[in-house]
Amino acid sequence: MSLGLDEQVDAPAGTRPGRGGATAIPAAPPRTAALPLVGVFTAAVVLVAALAVLDLTLGTSDVGALDLWHLLRGTSDDQTLAVLIASRAPRVLAGLLVGAALGVSGGALQSVARNPLASPDTLAVNAGAYVTVVLAAVLGISLPFALSGALTFVGGLAAAAFVLAIARGGAAGPSRLVLAGSATMLALSSITYLLMLLFEQETQGMFAWGEGTIVQSGTQKVAQAAPVVLVAIVVLVVWSRRLDVLALGDDTASVLGLDVRRTRVVAVLLAVLLAALAVTVAGPVGFVGLSAPVIARLVASRVPGLFRHRLLLPFAALAGCAVVLAADVLIRALVPARAGVMIPTGVVTTLLGASLMVWLARRLRASGPVRATASVGARAASRTRVGVVVGLLVVLVVGLLVAGLLLGDRLLLTGDVANWLAGTSGRQVSFVLDQRVPRVLAALLAGAALGLAGTSVQAVARNPLAEPGLLGITGGAGVGAVLATFLLPGTSVWGVSVGAVLGAGLTFSLVYGLSSRRGLSSDRLVLVGIGVSAAASSIITLLVVLTSPWNTTMALTFLSGSTYGRTAAQVWPVAIALVVLTPLLVRWRRDLDVIALDDDVPRVLGVPLERTRLGLLVVTALLTAVAVSAVGVVGFIGLVAPHLARALVGSSHARVIPVAALLGAVVLSAADTVGRTVIAPAQIPAGLVAALIGAPYFVWLLWRSRRA
Known part of the structure; x- marks a missing residue:
């Protein structure tokens, strides 16, 4: 059966092909001047901060930018502080947490699979985590946050392992990975829809939540998830040199003394954990794990040194934060206030991620004939x-x-x-x-x-x-x-x-x-x-x-x-x-x-x-x-x-x-x-x-x- 396994995506300058014809993540370039890196990180931090402040000024109440300014000066009333603490600050914090978690998760999965289309969505991680949440709701089980996160982790890990096994770890090319992920995602989505139809009362409100929304009723979930997300990101950054070596190809990495299987397993476990925590906090926010690393790699192709994973992963986290917050700002700016609350953030991020996926797919080049x-x-x-x-x-x-x-x-x-x-x-x-x-x-x-x-x-x-x-x-x-x-x-x-x-x-x-x-x-x-x-x-x-x-x-x-x-x-x-x-x-x-x-x-x-x-x-x-x-x-x-x-x-x-x-x-x-x-x-x-x-x-x- 021909699946066009010899096709690959045109990579940015500096990449080198890995095994199976998949697009390889480039190895670490030589050390370069730090000024461009400092500049691009500073710009990213400023952008995320500006989007966060702008998002704080948007909502259903009359609290605006001037009220927030008075709050900073200590001259505002209690209503402004109540609105900020009760809804807007938790929403922005959730956006930052989810964006960072999915950005790093997608970056790690793309590096492990050596595939620019790998993400928590295309590997069905989000779908696997989501079905476990719906199943718990159907059974009437009210789990504490830690157990809920563990449940979504198991569901996401099972789905990702299944997809990666079918796609040979991503070595078989972008199309097989996405096709396997799409089939698995559709099967899991069918189970989810079935449960929601049969148990309408128990799953009320989960349809919109299933598209991913960062609207929160307090900071409890964010506060509980933040330490685990931070630790997982730090561990992945610490392992960054292993990911750099892995990008050279399995054979080269093994010759250099890297335990390839162990590196892959640990990276996938941490990536799935990050995606599962994001689902637990905000639902499956679509395609952030695809778009954020792609944006980071596009920037890295123009900034020497940014392709090293110790810098690329944190930059992907910032890109994820920017994508989620920009989507939330766009919804609230273009849609009337009360209607905007009902629109899941994941709808906009999915549209962005789908556009990037189409752009990447258009760069596929055929290196051999396609069978009939x-x-x-x-x-x-x-x-x-x-x-x-x-x-x-x-x-x-x-x-x-x-x-x-x-x-x-x-x-x-x-x-x-x-x-x-x-x-x-x-x-x-x-x-x-x-x-x-x-x-x-x-x-x-x-x-x-x-x-x-x-x-x-x-x-x-x-x-x-x-x-x-x-x-x-x-x-x-x-x-x-x-x-x-x-x-x-x-x-x-x-x-x-x-x-x-x-x-x-x-x-x-x-x-x-x-x-x-x-x-x-x-x-x-x-x-x-x-x-x-x-x-x-x-x-x-x-x-x-x-x-x-x-x-x-x-x-x-x-x-x-x-x-x-x-x-x-x-x-x-x-x-x-x-x-x-x-x-x-x-x-x-x-x-x-x-x-x-x-x-x-x-x-x-x-x-x-x-x-x-x-x-x-x-x-x-x-x-x-x-x-x-x-x-x-x-x-x-x-x-x-x-x-x-x-x-x-x-x-x-x-x-x-x-x-x-x-x-x-x-x-x-x-x-x-x-x-x-x-x-x-x-x-x-x-x-x-x-x-x-x-x-x-x-x-x-x-x-x-x-x-x-």
Whole structure:
């Protein structure tokens, strides 16, 4: 399986490549004049101090800069002091603590993995820590701060260890690390969303907190976490010379007498501890651990001597403080005071971090050919086998259709369905089936649409691990649908579908345009898509918090992918799209075969590459958009269905297209039926069940190919 492991990120001047083709963290340069270093540190401290003071002047009360000046002079009233002590000072202190902890954590993880995209987010540390906090809330366990921090540390460490094992410690390149982290994060997020939906009362307020907020009710948490954060940072700085040697590569470091494994283990433990403490204090503030070290390294590329870890890590801490405080200031300056309090700080930091991730992904350069998508696990199948597979899948689809109609919070008989079709059923049966039929059809049709969209995307991207969600199309469609709902209250289903189509089209146009630098690279396309997808998720959260801050169930249901409350009007757009667009994919079946190989073969055979590729992407965006408008944001169907189809019937798209559509319908329909039945009368959104199935499958694909 080809994952583009020979690609790497263009490094700043002075870096040297490490093992596995990953970007190496540069070794310590010779000693230089201290004046530039003093200047850059002074500027950073002044910037952080200015942002802290500015943040103290912003809030919901009338206390401003002049009142703080009077407070410093000792001429202010008690109200100013109360506001400062009760809310603003704890908020600023939390921002400083979280920024420093995540900045150093991300810097250490990037050095250990020799990967500029490593961070507590891309290694799923934040997701692992967050799920433990939600689990404790569900169980009704009120833990003291020390035990709560220990619990988040265990969750974050388990997630990071899992991701690093799959990605071979980051040596396999940026794409595998981020793909493994994204899959693990999505699986953990699915568990988190499930717990929050099933235990709404116990987890009230955790949706917004889950995006990361530095709003505090006192300084108790900060005061308890600060000593541990300080000690961890000091230990990492003391170990800085070991990290400098580690940057030379494992073989060189071993020759120089460094215990590579011990250094890695200690650095990862301390980095995860810092990230876990940040989650305990403020929730998972997104992408600070990515953006702060990247900013620090960009500055270090222009300041001699700053690449030494004893200076780089403290500077990353200052950069983290600046990022968090700047995000908080931006929110409170641009959004009205009371609404600004509800917006999590992590929304803005995620947007910044996602932008930096896209920028880094655009610097990927290919050093070798990319294998064809069709070559991954695909074996030629006989016509008999293809006929048997298609026949079994059709029977399975029919069986799931019947099971979906019969199973749920109320069990029905086939005679009830027959009577309903004949118009002779009783009132209760009619009521149940009137609600259930659109849901079952929505799951079947949306699953088929996502299976087809995934088939097209994997061929165009030449990456068997690509899917509409990882390429940002699903997130863009979600943003468009949510915008249509909020900007046009009472809009019809067709209006939501149009919004989803526009969002999907614009988002993928952005992803494709940003990924086309120096030719289309599958890894670059996926990494840019993941960054844009993260930004889209933050925008959805921002829209929900601004327009309906207390209706988190609605947001969770939409983000989890659910067929709840679907009507026939929401099924028709998906049905029409399948009827119109499926023949186009069938017509392009041979073009898909050659496009999945490389750029040269289609041109030699006379295939209009760019025009065909554009048409396929438009079809993909339309199929994804109508699926999102029908069932919300559902992930991994577009990954699992095409991959299983190639494994069952071979690589020919004439065979893959119908089988992938049927498999997509099977997976989402089964997920919907299980979600409606297993804990009836309560329900699990179909998207969560699908993610819990698809994410482990995706991780297994990565694990199976880890030595490729």
